[in-house]
């Protein structure tokens with residue numbers, strides 16, 4: 581079953597790259613939509629090329645290809661993850677303003693009552709951001725902010741990234757070994 585992955589232009593594009601790497605390893609069929617801004621943050625924040633990120637997905641759709649399969653609820657998926665989710669994309673989902681394929685796919689995921697996991701990244705937050713988060717949560721989206729835990733004493737950025745990506749896989753019920761599960765203080 582297809583899992584849609586949307587990458588928008590919030591900081592933390594590495595979270596989206598890591599999710600795609602893990603999905604590929606787990607043989608989950610990931611279909612990818614990368615926004616224009618996410619392609620820019622990829623270059624600013626990492627050494628990865630867009631070509632590499634796209635090669636991790638089973639299928640890639642153009643950001644503006646509003647006629648692509650994920651635009652319709654008849655295209656079956658097991659859900660969608662938007663990682664990272666910018667405040668602009670959050671606003672688009674909250675208001676139903678689906679003027680690109682990423683937004684339309686998220687809207688379809690919500691209306692079909694499939695899991696929509698959003699990984700928002702911004703700080704500090706305005707009441708506009710918070711109200712948009714409330715709206716999408718009330719519509720059924722799962723808000724999973726890029727807030728890694730520190731209780732397993734991470735030593736590397738990789739471990740912090742894996743913590744957030746592992747939480748995404750957890751809410752989708754996809755088995756992984758990205759972190760050690762908490763079993764109480766040692």
Ligand SMILES: Cc1cc2nc3c(=O)[nH]c(=O)nc-3n(C[C@H](O)[C@H](O)[C@H](O)COP(=O)(O)O)c2cc1C
Nearest residue numbers: 588589590591615617618624666667668669701702
């Ligand atoms: C380096 C960089 C970092 C950014 N970080 C954030 C961020 O953390 N959160 C956010 O909401 N927008 C951030 N932005 C702004 C978004 O990229 C911008 O609002 C863009 O229009 C989002 O478009 P999209 O949602 O279609 O990808 C950042 C932009 C750049 C260039």
